[in-house]
Amino acid sequence: MESCAQKKKYAAKDYKSDLKPIWCPGCGDYTVLNAITRALAELALPPEEVAVVSGIGCSSRIPAYTSVYGFHGVHGRALPVATGLKLARPDLTVLVTGGDGDGFSIGGNHFLHACRRNVDLTYIVMDNQVYGMTKGQASPTTAPDWEGSKLTPEGTGINPFQPLVVGLASGANFIARVSSSDPINMARIMVEAIQHPGFSLVQVLSPCVTFRPEQQEWRDIVRTAVVDYTDDAARAARRLMTDDGFNVGKVLYKGSRPPFRPEFENTNGSVTELEARFAL
Amino acid sequence: MTINSVSLVIAGSGGAGVVTAGSLLLDAAAQAGWYALMSRSSGPQIRGGEAAAMLRFATEPIMSHDDSFHLLMAIDWDNIGRFSAEIPLVATSLIVGDPAHGPAPAALLGGTPRQAALAMTDIAGKIENGRPNMVALGAIAGLIGLPPEAMQAVVEKSLKRKGQAAIDASMAAFHAGFAAAADLPAIPKLPAVAAATEPRWSITGNEATGLGVIRGGVRFVAAYPITPATEVLEWLAPSLAKVGGMLVQAEDELASINQIIGASYGGVPAMTATSGPGLSLMIESLGLAVAAEVPLVVVDVMRVGPSTGIATKSEQSDLNIAVYGLHGDAPHIVVAANSVPDCLFTTQWAVHLAEAMQAPALVLTDQAMGQARAIVPKPAELAFIGQRLTAAAPAVEGERYKRYAMTASGVSPMAIPGTRGLTHTADGLEHNEFGTPSSQASDHQAQMDKRSRKLTQFNYGDHWADIEDSEVGAGDTAIITWGSSTGPAREALRRYAAAGGKARLISLRLIAPVQPEKMAAALQGIKRAVVVEQSHSGQFYRMLRAFYELPARTVSLHHGGPLAFGPNQILEQLNQLNAGSA
Ligand SMILES: Cc1ncc(C[n+]2csc(CCOP(=O)(O)OP(=O)(O)O)c2C)c(N)n1
Ligand code: SF4
Ligand SMILES: [Mg+2]
Numbered sequence: 001m002e003s004c005a006q007k008k009k010y011a012a013k014d015y016k017s018d019l020k021p022i023w024c025p026g027c028g029d030y031t032v033l034n035a036i037t038r039a040l041a042e043l044a045l046p047p048e049e050v051a052v053v054s055g056i057g058c059s060s061r062i063p064a065y066t067s068v069y070g071f072h073g074v075h076g077r078a079l080p081v082a083t084g085l086k087l088a089r090p091d092l093t094v095l096v097t098g099g100d101g102d103g104f105s106i107g108g109n110h111f112l113h114a115c116r117r118n119v120d121l122t123y124i125v126m127d128n129q130v131y132g133m134t135k136g137q138a139s140p141t142t143a144p145d146w147e148g149s150k151l152t153p154e155g156t157g158i159n160p161f162q163p164l165v166v167g168l169a170s171g172a173n174f175i176a177r178v179s180s181s182d183p184i185n186m187a188r189i190m191v192e193a194i195q196h197p198g199f200s201l202v203q204v205l206s207p208c209v210t211f212r213p214e215q216q217e218w219r220d221i222v223r224t225a226v227v228d229y230t231d232d233a234a235r236a237a238r239r240l241m242t243d244d245g246f247n248v249g250k251v252l253y254k255g256s257r258p259p260f261r262p263e264f265e266n267t268n269g270s271v272t273e274l275e276a277r278f279a280l
Numbered sequence: 281m282t283i284n285s286v287s288l289v290i291a292g293s294g295g296a297g298v299v300t301a302g303s304l305l306l307d308a309a310a311q312a313g314w315y316a317l318m319s320r321s322s323g324p325q326i327r328g329g330e331a332a333a334m335l336r337f338a339t340e341p342i343m344s345h346d347d348s349f350h351l352l353m354a355i356d357w358d359n360i361g362r363f364s365a366e367i368p369l370v371a372t373s374l375i376v377g378d379p380a381h382g383p384a385p386a387a388l389l390g391g392t393p394r395q396a397a398l399a400m401t402d403i404a405g406k407i408e409n410g411r412p413n414m415v416a417l418g419a420i421a422g423l424i425g426l427p428p429e430a431m432q433a434v435v436e437k438s439l440k441r442k443g444q445a446a447i448d449a450s451m452a453a454f455h456a457g458f459a460a461a462a463d464l465p466a467i468p469k470l471p472a473v474a475a476a477t478e479p480r481w482s483i484t485g486n487e488a489t490g491l492g493v494i495r496g497g498v499r500f501v502a503a504y505p506i507t508p509a510t511e512v513l514e515w516l517a518p519s520l521a522k523v524g525g526m527l528v529q530a531e532d533e534l535a536s537i538n539q540i541i542g543a544s545y546g547g548v549p550a551m552t553a554t555s556g557p558g559l560s561l562m563i564e565s566l567g568l569a570v571a572a573e574v575p576l577v578v579v580d581v582m583r584v585g586p587s588t589g590i591a592t593k594s595e596q597s598d599l600n601i602a603v604y605g606l607h608g609d610a611p612h613i614v615v616a617a618n619s620v621p622d623c624l625f626t627t628q629w630a631v632h633l634a635e636a637m638q639a640p641a642l643v644l645t646d647q648a649m650g651q652a653r654a655i656v657p658k659p660a661e662l663a664f665i666g667q668r669l670t671a672a673a674p675a676v677e678g679e680r681y682k683r684y685a686m687t688a689s690g691v692s693p694m695a696i697p698g699t700r701g702l703t704h705t706a707d708g709l710e711h712n713e714f715g716t717p718s719s720q721a722s723d724h725q726a727q728m729d730k731r732s733r734k735l736t737q738f739n740y741g742d743h744w745a746d747i748e749d750s751e752v753g754a755g756d757t758a759i760i761t762w763g764s765s766t767g768p769a770r771e772a773l774r775r776y777a778a779a780g781g782k783a784r785l786i787s788l789r790l791i792a793p794v795q796p797e798k799m800a801a802a803l804q805g806i807k808r809a810v811v812v813e814q815s816h817s818g819q820f821y822r823m824l825r826a827f828y829e830l831p832a833r834t835v836s837l838h839h840g841g842p843l844a845f846g847p848n849q850i851l852e853q854l855n856q857l858n859a860g861s862a
Contacts, residue, residue, distance in 0.1 A: 019716060039861040048700045053542070064716065065707045070705030072717075073544055074537065074568050080502075080535040084550070085697075087528060088500050092697055094548070113531040227615025262526050264499070269522030271495055278481040278491075278659070280310050 002198065010044055012037040022058075024053045028206030029059050029126055029181035034125065035183050036095065043093075050093045055107060057099035057133045059126035059206065066250035069122075073176045075122075076106030079114040082121050082259075091263065093194060104140040104161050109161075115170035116182040116196040120259040124190065125163065125201070126180070128208035128215065136211030148211065163203055165240045168233060168253060171197030175236065175253040177245075180206040181219035185249040192251060198259040205248065218246075225250040281832065282778045285338035285471050286424045287346045289367050290416065291827035292355030293330050301355075302333025302411045305420065306653060310482055311336045311430040313473040316655040317342050317620075319648060321366050321501040322592060323359060330359040332367065337424065339473050342525055343619045343658060344767030347846030349373055349658060350467040351423060352388065353416050355400065361387030364593055365843060369393040374467050376419065378412065380415045386644055396464050403456050409449035410456070418457025422854045425469030463797055479658040481621075485649035486511035488659075489579055490519060493551045495624070496631025498577065499525030500550040502539035504532050508647040509581040514552040517851045533558040537565040538579065544569075544576045545706060547696035549635055550576035556585045557600050559642075560664075568708040568771035569640040570610040570731065573684065573694070574666060575703045577630050582646040584841045595841025596763050596814040601652045602794050603823065611732040613641035613761045614792040618746060618766035619653040624791060628664045629743060635666030638691060639736045644791070648844060671695040671702055682713040686726065690733035735793045744798050748773065755782025756807040756833070757857060762788045765812045772850035776824035783854060794827040808833040812850055816840030833857065 007225035015037035023029050040050060054060035056075035062069025069092075073081050074115050078096050086094045103111050103125050114121065129146075131137040137149045140161035147155050174196040178186040186204065193200035205222065207215035225247035230236050236253035290305070292298045299320050304317075309316040314337045323329040336345055348368040352359055354377045364387040369375065373393035377384050381661075382402040398419055400412035421431060431454055439446045453638045483491075489512050493501075501520060503513045517527040521612035530536040533554055554562065559580045569576055582598045584590035602614045613633050617626035627643050634641035671693035674681060681702040685692040695702030709717040710724050746766070748774055766787040773785045786802050809831045813820040821836035837845070837853050 038728075046700070047703050048698055049806045051546075051697050055791075064707070067703055069703050070693075071542070071572070071706045072705055072709060073541065073572070074564055074708055076539040077534060077565060080530065080538035081542035081545070083528075084500065084502060084539030084544075085546045086551070087526065088548040089541035089546035089697060109531055110535055113535070226575075252359075262528070264524050264526055271491075272525060274491060274494065274519050278487070280476070280480045280482055280636065280655070 001222065010041045012041045014039045015047060015067050017065055019064055021065055022061060024210045026209040027203070028128065028208070029062070031180045031183045031186065032124065032126055032204050032206055033062055033065055033184035033191055036062070037052045038183070039194060040068070042187065042191050043194060045093055049091070050095070052095045052097060053085065054078045054097045055102040057102045057131070058279060059097060059099040060102055068199040076102055078102065079109065079110040079123065079253035081117050083114060083117065086119050086121055087262065094121050096121055096123045099127060099132065100125060101131045101139045104163055108140070111180070112166070112170045115172040115199055115201065117260045118171055118257055119171055119260065120197055122190070122193045123202065124201045124204060124205050126206035126214060127163065128206050130208050130211050132208045132211060150170065157235050161218055162240070164201070164252065165237065166222060167201045168236055170238060171257065172201040173255040173257050173259070174200035174251065176189060176251045177203045177205070177220065177248050179222045179248040180204055181222065189251060196254060198255070198257055222246045222248045224248065225252070229254050282775050283340060283342060284470065285336055285342060285346060286468055287336045288351035288353060288420060288424070289332050289334050290355070291332040291360045291363060293358030294328070297413055298331040300654055301417055302335055303653070304431070304438065304717045305335060305417055306655065307434040307482065308421070308430040310427060311433050312372040312427055313475045314339060314379065314470060314655070317345065318651060319345065319652045319801060321363055323362060330362060331433050332360070332363050332475055334367070336403050336468055339470060344771050344847060345844065347848040348391070351376065351420065353417055353420055354378070354384070354414055356381040357385055360451045360531040361385035361577050364388050364390065368846070375466060398460055398464065400457070403460065404453050405717055407449060407452045407456060409446070410453040411450070412455035413451050413856040415457035419461045420459040420465065421454070422461025423464060423467050423470065427472060428455065462713050479552045480655055480656050482653060482656050483620065484651060484653045485617070485645055486509065486581065486651065488621060489553065489627045490515040490651070491647060492624040493577060493629030493631055493708055494519060494523060494525070495662065496628040496664060497635070498547045498551045499523070500540060500543035501527040501552060502530045503527065503552045503554065504536050506529050506555045506558050508650050509555050509579065511552045511651065512579060512581065514791065516754035533561040535567065537562040539824070540576050541565060541569055541574050543742065544574050545697070547789065549631060551579065551631070553579040553581065555581050555583050557588065558600060560599060561745040563601070566612065566640050567606045567608060567610050570612050571708045571710070572706040573638040573731070574706065575634040575638050575640070577627065577634050577641050577643060579627060579643040579645060581650040582644060590842060592647065592713055593800070593842030594646045594764065594814070594844070596646060596765065596821065597816065597840065598644060599791065599815065599819040599823065602644055603722045609728060611735045611793065612639055613637065613735065614644065615641060615789055616763045617649065618763055618787050618789065620649050620652055621656045621659050623649060625662060628662050628825045631666040631847065632664035633738070635668045636691070636736055638668065638694060639734060644763060645765050668695050671699065673699060674701045677701065677787050680714060683715040684711060684713050684727060684730070686713060686730060689737060697804050740790055740795070743801065744788070744795045746787040746789060747802055748776030748785045750782050752777060753782050754784035754805065756805055757783040757854060758786055758803065758806045758809040759783060759812060759850065759854065760786045760809055760824065761812040762791065765814055768845040768847045769812050769850050771847035772854060775847060775851050776854050781854065781858070791825065796828055799828045803829070806831050809848070810835050810837050810853045812837045812845060812846065812859055814841050
């Protein structure tokens with residue numbers, strides 16, 4: 001790779017592909033895509049040095065809508081793919097995009113361990129409290145009394161999963177919540193998330209206008225969080241556990257745990273040396 | 281000529297102690313210039329408990345255990361009766377036990393072996409810091425003709441850190457046992473040989489597997505521990521670090537397979553090792569590697585299934601899941617190692633195949649070869665290095681890169697992240713040449729053809745199978761087998777030839793894609809065949825029936841694990857085939 005003498009300036013559109021998204025008109029994910037491309041332009045990262053990894057879901061379609069390297073894998077396994085990629089290629093900037101079902105249900109175990117492992121990744125979860133792609137079933141973040149799905153006509157009766165609380169408890173190094181109705185702040189926080197070392201978790205309230213039309217009211221309900229971020233996990237925990245889920249637009253927690261970054265350290269050993277240990 | 285060999289078992293309740301004693305004996309045999317094979321069996325206890333080290337020594341390389349053992353040396357009897365099926369004893373066999381521990385359990389006496397007493401505890405008690413294990417080793421050495429100097433050298437090396445007193449105590453106990461052997465009934469002795477002149481290795485199948493992938497170029501491994509694959513990982517972790525690679529312990533097998541997909545997509549050759557339960561979890565993502573065309577290697581060290589099965593024992597029953605387990609039409613590579621040293625060859629080859637064809641390669645080994653240690657001639661250097669066809673920056677600026685471009689070979693140049701102008705999204709969704717998701721029949725057809733063409737048009741050379749004829753020729757009879765059953769089949773072929781028979785052994789290394797033309801050539805002139813495998817339902821036989829033209833008289837010799845075939849079992853089947861009674 002040539003050492004760039006002068007930093008090329010990029011515009012958000014330089015990070016967009018020509019592909020037309022399959023999303024419904026009005027879906028919150030459109031502005032998330034815009035915010036990601038805006039953040040990348042802001043950071044002036046050459047597109048070939050960025051990778052976006054995802055699983056399956058409406059929100060997981062993002063990689064192909066960007067012009068960076070993308071990997072669209074199977075449902076729930078985006079985080080391990082991204083972990084392997086980042087460990088093997090520490091020179092790349094790796095983002096992970098997906099939904100609440102992909103990340104917290106089928107991929108829940110990977111979520112815990114990705115927070116815990118703290119590899120330098122930025123995880124952007126478009127939380128619409130529903131399985132959009134499979135046409136509207138309850139997800140782990142759905143309220144217990146939501147009766148909109150044929151699978152759970154009387155609601156799930158189960159308390160929703162608290163991604164940010166669980167993320168904090170599991171060791172995520174950066175936690176923020178943003179609203180897809182505020183693209184400017186969303187992009188700004190994504191820039192910070194990408195820049196922060198270790199595992200950064202960004203929850204985006206991103207309405208599913210088709211299966212949760214009532215979520216269109218979110219734009220009026222959300223409020224900018226009043227308190228600035230803390231680096232004290234205990235304080236962050238208290239805040240997150242008492243918060244109603246609509247405080248957005250600010251970073252909530254920034255940790256300083258060093259990222260998991262095993263080196264490909266070449267100790268100058270050779271395969272011949274390994275073989276010598278078997279010789280009689 | 282049949283192989284001149286001695287087979288014996290050291291058993292006891294001491295857990296690791298028995299295996300350590302077996303290892304000392306194996307090393308001493310190597311020192312004496314003999315070839316050796318050691319397998320182990322243990323009870324269900326996590327630590328300690330009954331254990332058995334099964335050893336066979338010969339003056340030439342050996343790949344298999346014999347049908348029965350000449351000697352069972354029991355340190356004590358606790359629960360050793362449980363091994364009776366794994367330790368076949370016949371009238372000429374000899375059981376040596378310590379009278380301090382009472383009589384031998386009835387379960388071991390079915391074959392009416394001879395019995396003799398050796399007061400290991402008493403003899404050891406008379407020596408300061410003397411151990412019954414060393415007395416037993418001394419007696420074994422006396423019985424089989426192993427020169428004491430060979431053991432002296434091994435003990436000096438292994439007890440160096442404990443000091444001269446420990447070495448002397450061990451050797452005193454050994455010599456006392458050696459002297460006592462003169463009063464024991466005889467078993468065959470192996471002739472002394474001149475110390476080996478050609479280089480030899482002492483290696484387990486699991487170590488050979490690790491070395492094979494490193495030699496092939498793998499530098500990223502992610503895995504989750506599971507018996508009996510863990511030793512592959514334990515060997516790889518420090519070894520990878522020495523050659524600039526890394527091993528990551530993942531949270532589960534879903535993570536390990538997807539981490540290696542990520543690493544390989546990033547351009548670093550990658551692999552994982554597991555056993556049946558882990559392979560089951562990886563299946564969906566193996567299909568992703570097929571569709572997204574990501575090269576990787578998955579080693580399955582097979583154990584007895586289904587479910588958790590018998591975690592510590594061997595079976596060849598993951599053939600079906602390896603070949604047919606993926607949903608959709610998912611062309612991928614399945615190869616199988618057929619001996620301890622072949623784990624090295626086959627895994628190195630697998631890396632080469634996976635990288636060349638940008639497809640996942642599954643390697644089947646098993647507990648029997650994985651956890652066995654063998655003294656073998658130094659394996660040859662191999663030319664297989666994983667080499668991926670990569671794409672360079674486009675000649676024409678702005679020209680859109682086709683990740684899944686149609687090519688004659690089916691292999692498309694792969695852009696590695698970081699390469700300018702070739703950004704694209706690799707996808708498990710069906711796609712067109714650019715990688716853009718597509719649900720059109722024509723794209724599906726074209727991409728299916730391409731993915732399958734990569735594998736069917738590849739030149740696998742002679743490595744698809746190991747083919748061996750008896751010295752006097754192939755005759756019209758064949759043994760067709762794979763994996764661990766190849767060892768006893770090889771030996772059956774030799775015994776058959778020694779009795780004047782002619783036959784051909786065909787051991788398949790390339791399980792998928794199938795090679796009907798090569799098989800047809802290998803079966804030219806063959807009128808009868810026996811198919812040998814360690815599977816309760818005869819998975820291999822059924823697969824051969826589905827894809828190959830087999831001789832009209834083909835019989836299936838199969839049973840589930842964990843018992844391995846003895847060479848005579850296969851020999852009998854060959855004799856029956858030719859007597860027309862099969
Ligand atoms: C193994 C597997 N199980 C089920 C599915 C079906 N499926 C596809 S997407 C999805 C849920 C997606 O929900 P979410 O991650 O919240 O994404 P959204 O569509 O809401 O953005 C499910 C269940 C699948 N593709 N794979
Ligand atoms: S179904 Fe919902 S989440 Fe999916 S594209 Fe439509 S609005 Fe967006
Ligand atoms: Mg969702």
